[in-house]
Amino acid sequence: MKQYIIRRIIYSLLILAGAIVITFIMVRLLPGDPIRAAMQQNVDLNDASIVEEVRARYGLDRPVHVQFFMWLIDFFKGDWGTSLSSGEKVTAMFWRRVPVTLELFVGATIWAWVLGIPLGIYSALNRNSWLDALFTSVSVFGISIPVFWEAIILIYFFAVFLQVLPPSGYVAFFENPIENLKLVLMPTFVMGTQSAGGLARYVRSSFLEVLGKDYIRTARAKGLREKAVIFRHAAKPAMIPVVTIIGLSWGGLIGGSFIVELMFAIPGVGRMGLDAVFARDFPIVQATMVVVSLNVLIMNFIVDITYGYLDPRVRLIK
Amino acid sequence: MAAVTTEEFEPRRKSNVGFLAIVRTLFKHRLSLVGIVIIVFMFSLAIFAPVLAPYDPLEQDLDNVLKGPSIKHWLGTDDLGRDLLSRVIYGAQVSMTVGVACTVFSLIVGTFLGLLAGFKGGKTDQIIMRLVDMVMIFPGFIFILILAAALGPGMINIIIAISLFGWAGAARIIRGNVLSTREEPYVDAARAAGASQWRIMFKHVLPNSAAPMIVAAALGIGGAVGMEAGAAFLGIGVQPPTPSWGRELRIGYTYLATVPLFSIAPGMLITLAILAFTFLADGLRDALDPRIRGEGKKM
Numbered sequence: 001m002k003q004y005i006i007r008r009i010i011y012s013l014l015i016l017a018g019a020i021v022i023t024f025i026m027v028r029l030l031p032g033d034p035i036r037a038a039m040q041q042n043v044d045l046n047d048a049s050i051v052e053e054v055r056a057r058y059g060l061d062r063p064v065h066v067q068f069f070m071w072l073i074d075f076f077k078g079d080w081g082t083s084l085s086s087g088e089k090v091t092a093m094f095w096r097r098v099p100v101t102l103e104l105f106v107g108a109t110i111w112a113w114v115l116g117i118p119l120g121i122y123s124a125l126n127r128n129s130w131l132d133a134l135f136t137s138v139s140v141f142g143i144s145i146p147v148f149w150e151a152i153i154l155i156y157f158f159a160v161f162l163q164v165l166p167p168s169g170y171v172a173f174f175e176n177p178i179e180n181l182k183l184v185l186m187p188t189f190v191m192g193t194q195s196a197g198g199l200a201r202y203v204r205s206s207f208l209e210v211l212g213k214d215y216i217r218t219a220r221a222k223g224l225r226e227k228a229v230i231f232r233h234a235a236k237p238a239m240i241p242v243v244t245i246i247g248l249s250w251g252g253l254i255g256g257s258f259i260v261e262l263m264f265a266i267p268g269v270g271r272m273g274l275d276a277v278f279a280r281d282f283p284i285v286q287a288t289m290v291v292v293s294l295n296v297l298i299m300n301f302i303v304d305i306t307y308g309y310l311d312p313r314v315r316l317i318k
Numbered sequence: 319m320a321a322v323t324t325e326e327f328e329p330r331r332k333s334n335v336g337f338l339a340i341v342r343t344l345f346k347h348r349l350s351l352v353g354i355v356i357i358v359f360m361f362s363l364a365i366f367a368p369v370l371a372p373y374d375p376l377e378q379d380l381d382n383v384l385k386g387p388s389i390k391h392w393l394g395t396d397d398l399g400r401d402l403l404s405r406v407i408y409g410a411q412v413s414m415t416v417g418v419a420c421t422v423f424s425l426i427v428g429t430f431l432g433l434l435a436g437f438k439g440g441k442t443d444q445i446i447m448r449l450v451d452m453v454m455i456f457p458g459f460i461f462i463l464i465l466a467a468a469l470g471p472g473m474i475n476i477i478i479a480i481s482l483f484g485w486a487g488a489a490r491i492i493r494g495n496v497l498s499t500r501e502e503p504y505v506d507a508a509r510a511a512g513a514s515q516w517r518i519m520f521k522h523v524l525p526n527s528a529a530p531m532i533v534a535a536a537l538g539i540g541g542a543v544g545m546e547a548g549a550a551f552l553g554i555g556v557q558p559p560t561p562s563w564g565r566e567l568r569i570g571y572t573y574l575a576t577v578p579l580f581s582i583a584p585g586m587l588i589t590l591a592i593l594a595f596t597f598l599a600d601g602l603r604d605a606l607d608p609r610i611r612g613e614g615k616k617m
Contacts, residue, residue: 018452029468137349140600144592146544148551149585152571156582160575255457259548263571273460274552277467285464293455300455 004308012301016294023289024068030280060282075290081283083276090287093272100170101257101268107188108253109246112195117242119196120203125230127208135200142197147190147256151263154186168265187264191256195249202245203238210238247303251296343605350601356594360587363410371404375561384577393583397569405561406583412550412562413543413591416477420542421535423481428488429524429531435489436496436527437519446489453486462545466554476555480542491534495527502526529606533599540595547588563588 055061080090123132159167173180219233258270273288379399386394393402435446466479508518549555550564563584570581
């Protein structure tokens with residue numbers, strides 16, 4: 001097991017290094033001169049010497065590979081650079097936004113669990129009933145619906161038509177808990193829909209597989225009540241693969257948060273990254289991308305280790 | 319003489335019965351039938367747009383902006399007085415083109431690299447698969463968004479961006495299948511008969527590892543349609559005045575309270591398109607799996 005973990009760590013670091021290189025190349029490819037874009041307002045751009053001076057201050061005049069290693073060392077020292085457009089430290093901007101995005105993630109996960117797991121279990125237990133058919137269609141719908149359209153429909157229905165929820169905005173939980181919950185209700189639902197649909201399908205097939213096992217027949221044969229069979233004997237083995245799939249949906253959640261934060265005007269990490277892409281704010285885009293890939297990597301790592309722990313066969317291959 | 323022997327075995331290898339069985343299962347699968355109908359509808363919209371659309375999608379009528387549905391304009395007009403129905407019909411062209419093109423490119427590159435990785439193994443496998451891991455560590459939408467922004471506006475660039483992400487998933491799927499196919503006795507037989515490596519790869523291993531790719535292709539088209547719409551929603555990719563569902567949705571979103579159809583109609587079509595391909599993929603997955611095919615499963 002120890003060896004397996006060490007191997008996974010080395011492998012993860014390798015992937016992270018590659019992802020950082022890819023990020024760096026993509027960000028450098030963004031068209032437009034960030035220095036000129038950022039300076040537009042205050043300086044006479046015809047004065048080339050000023051532009052070059054600022055460029056040198058941000059280290060953007062050095063060869064690309066030098067920039068890369070400078071940035072890499074700084075990044076792991078905790079210095080993610082300075083925003084080109086606001087002049088603020090990227091780390092400060094980032095940490096201020098993390099709680100906001102984290103709240104959305106927690107909310108989305110709750111929606112996914114609350115909707116996905118019961119639906120999946122019900123479908124599995126009542127296979128081929130009309131409700132199973134309905135739930136299966138609904139979960140495919142949940143997986144397919146694009147977040148931006150779902151957001152629009154919800155905003156139209158609850159904020160414009162019924163006027164029971166505010167359309168967008170954000171208030172910190174500790175400032176006004178009720179207002180906060182009202183505001184995150186729709187965005188978290190939108191973010192969680194896809195995971196909920198995927199989870200329902202996964203739970204259904206996982207349960208169906210377990211219910212066909214010999215030990216379930218034995219449990220029934222010895223006269224246990226159906227409830228005991230399902231919750232004491234079937235649920236545990238059926239939920240083990242499900243728990244790990246939850247980790248894998250992390251990447252999708254992050255992707256969804258970019259658009260959701262934009263549409264509901266929520267000042268989170270995704271919104272920051274998205275704005276930075278359009279403003280050509282290199283340091284922010286870079287930092288966001290690396291943090292995002294690091295997140296997915298850690299989640300995958302946890303999933304791998306869990307799998308290795310639960311299933312000894314996994315440890316031996318590769 | 320060799321050609322004659324192959325011909326002799328051709329009928330059995332093609333196995334028409336199997337193919338028909340797959341089609342039959344597909345049509346029995348209710349949801350995938352719905353999917354097929356929607357897909358045919360979408361492609362008809364794209365191909366026959368000039369005939370179907372009641373107006374020129376680019377023709378502005380500034381006296382009639384942001385009007386709700388009427389007899390003249392079934393879905394109303396947009397912020398420049400253009401007929402929404404015509405724009406939505408023409409929007410199918412971008413979505414379907416991007417969906418199919420991205421999937422074709424992703425599959426060609428992904429299949430080739432996945433086949434190479436799975437068949438050659440060793441260092442080749444390591445290099446290709448680590449590259450796949452590096453790409454797939456990014457959430458797809460974010461990767462595509464930044465890449466498309468870097469490449470600049472235009473339909474070609476959004477296709478390149480989506481394909482540069484899509485190949486990785488295709489490569490991973492095909493490699494997994496190749497790993498088991500290459501151990502089959504007929505591969506050993508071909509090798510013993512003196513077939514070259516490339517011949518074995520493309521003639522024997524590839525055709526027998528390709529079934530899951532059909533499912534992946536259906537899912538891929540739906541996924542690409544969604545990605546393109548998402549990028550267009552953010553102003554990346556296809557540029558105005560070309561009608562595109564994602565862009566319509568974005569502009570319509572601004573007028574949600576007054577002209578809801580402006581954003582709801584294009585969004586409905588995006589969702590329907592993705593849904594249709596997901597349904598089709600579900601049906602194909604069952605139809606291609608001989609164990610399920612026999613059961614005559616309905617859902």
